[in-house]
Amino acid sequence: MKTDNPETQAKPAAIRMEGVVGSLGSESFKQATDEWSGIEPTGKNMGIVQLTLDKSVKTTVIGTVYGLDFEIEEDGYQVNVFFDYYNRRLKILDYDCSNYPGMLQRLAWLASANSFDKIFVKARAKDFQQFLSHGYMNEGVLRYYFNGEDAYVLSRFSSLKRASSSDLIRESEMIENIIYNSKPAPERKLPSDVKIVHADEKHIPQLVFIYRQVFETYPSPLTNPDYIKSVMKRNTHFVLALSNGEPIAAASADVNDKHSNAEMTDCATIRAAQGQGIMQFLLAELETMARKMNVKTAYSLARSLSPGMNKSFFRLKYEYSGRLINNCDIFGEFEDLNIWVKRL
Template sequence: MKLDSEDLPAIAYEIYEIGRQNGYTKLFAKVQAQDVPHFAALGFIDEARVPFMHKGESAGYFISKYLDQNRAIPKDIERISAVLNLTDQKSGTQPIQSSNHEILRLRLGNADELAALYGEVFKTYPFPVDDPAFIRKSMLSNTIYFGILSKDRLVAAASMEIDTEWQCAEMTDFATLPEYQGKGAAGQLLLVMEQAAKNLALNTLYTIARAESFGMNIVFGRAGYAFGGTLHNNTQIAGKLESMNVWHKQIASRQRAELST
């Protein structure tokens, strides 16, 4: 998930050997554009790109190598296409406005309630977000969580995972209790997180959204994010292996990005 270029080219071969020896079906990495050739020589392909992801200067590539070609085939390509088509139609339209619930930055004291929310919404998740200890550890490192309260109850949440070196952030971990879904909670959280990102002088925002989810893809399309590609059969979430769509948005002007380097 974070490559140190000094480990090249050996790290590319080491990843391949680990996958081959353990019978893995897909290898995955997020790298700078300049580092792609080392992986391409081993048959890695880029499934998604985020322009200006690295310090507002160069693109970030999501690259993959399939050791089992069956995994390269999306399970429901028709639904994935339908999601992208509808998202394109909805781009630029006004999002659903939620009621005037309080949106706040969550702190260490909210970790137990936040973990309980994630545990209720997701049957499985790529990271142990249902563990309060994991939540606290991430808060103390590079992740900021935001939540929506209704009658003092946490009903929706999301996080901004910041990469200070690359000057970008992943907008992720969106979760809303079933009875509050369809009321614009995710869109409202995204707006608040974007403002926080601007205050931190970040250049680029991105997300990795479930490719079969109409709701989350439309949220990002409406917010002006551009489609960057689909990661096939990439993530174990909500009880199954799913393909994921990458969306991105540059929030710093090119002039500001150049001045910051």
Template sequence: MVHTKDLLDIRPSDEGDARHVRFPGELSESVSMLDFKNDRLKLFSVGAGNMDTPEGEALIKSFDGDTPFTKLVVYSHNDNDAWKKLGFAYEGVIKGYFRDGGAAHLWARYSEDARGEEDDTSDLDEIVTLASAKEVQEPSIPQEISTRLATEADAERLAALLNHTFDEYPKELTGESIRKMILSLRAVYRVATTADGSIVACAAVELDLGNRNGEVTECATHEDYQGQGLMAYLIRELERDIGNRFGITDLYSTARAHEVGMNMVLAKLGYEYTGRQINNCRMPRGWESMNIWCRSMA
């Protein structure tokens, strides 16, 4: 158990930039995530009532003090206004997030005002409007491109493509970290290749087998191959992969709010826009807001 007063003493472990901890008392039912890379603390499956306890109050108090975390995100079963009274803002919903099929309502609280502010949302709203108007279509790719599931033998090349694409990313992207994700079944990757076997696009679904959901992530198409349907095709195939293999039918993705292409891809695959996480993680533009898109295949 981690006492909230000890939050400042917790450091990243050898496992990477994120650490999972269990807070005491009323907060002990689920594991929380300390995300050092993105200065973010995530609490899963707690209700506003859990905060009205000595442990909850201590956590909120410590969060307002000298903390390494400037964003606190709660994945809550409910969207009631009790969170607002605690100073949280509603950022959106991930449908079908929990094992019982219930949605996760995302409430955020910022310890620095600047972290909670997005300069101009009209451009971002326009991207969502443009994407949402897109017709749902079944993707196809050029004949000379092949796709397949990635194995641990692809890990270094996946890392190379992702690091070529992203100067900054919310988590570690090394061959070793990707190899571990694949081998431990925490993620399923797919790649698109050219005739000579070069990997020109990749995407993954990160699995939450406990909650029975999957997050579409690590989407990158090499710039020479963009706009040919590769990403949409890979994601559609991944949906089938994890449906067949794990019976998971609820997927979501958080797309960079400023990146037109990724929002278009999700919209044309039938994903529904369900909110925006403000300055959510470190990306190539600095702190970037992420649009939430959900799809149920049930």
């Protein structure tokens, strides 16, 4: 946003990083930790994972497993589902259905057999009421998600604890405060020592450094360099902010070519660089990239109690359109996420 008064415009200033970041070979990099770098068990039972895929199909996976894609084909429906073990939920990735009772009963059984207490789906306008009529709750609308058409975000809960949020009123008040009371931000310029780059494989150590600094736990294995390398090959694009060559902030766009949308995600700024508005520059860069790829819609799921991230999306002209209750595990517990959407 612009202001006509030059005296109110924020002047770019260098970020003081001495003794905070250091080089990637320094002790600060070596000591940056995530939940898998400790010597004590985490209590999440991630060493040996047992999943039930069907009444007669079970599998045991050794090692750190976040989830498993599985495709089901039956008379009247085909559904691609993600067994999200880390977040204890079943995610419906895609579906083609004429037998909704059969599909939804099958999914409810799978969730129960794996002790998942949430099923999550993005449904189309033509059939979202089929999910409502089978006990799903509407948590929001992802506007323009399907090549410009709206997606209805619905969930099925099977425990009161997962379906309830003690922070709901506080989260709603924060959103209202942002929407009604936010003053136009002075036009910011990127700090003079900060450079934004499009990250590739050579930047993976810097990305890992940031994510290990910021997130003790995260709903995807973002602190694993092999994981970042793999998603880079699957249409996830990272941008990185460097202060005098040192990593201070990062974000990514997960592009869905089939539906012409991009999720703005993996947003993180190390503590020493927060409050400078750097994330807005990273998100704007990702939007520019998405437009060049003919992506129609950008959206994001922001932590519901993070005023900084929610305000950033509001100031970038995103529209608030719902809240996902106890959606995923961040910082060691399930958190609510706000839906923000923007037509590009």
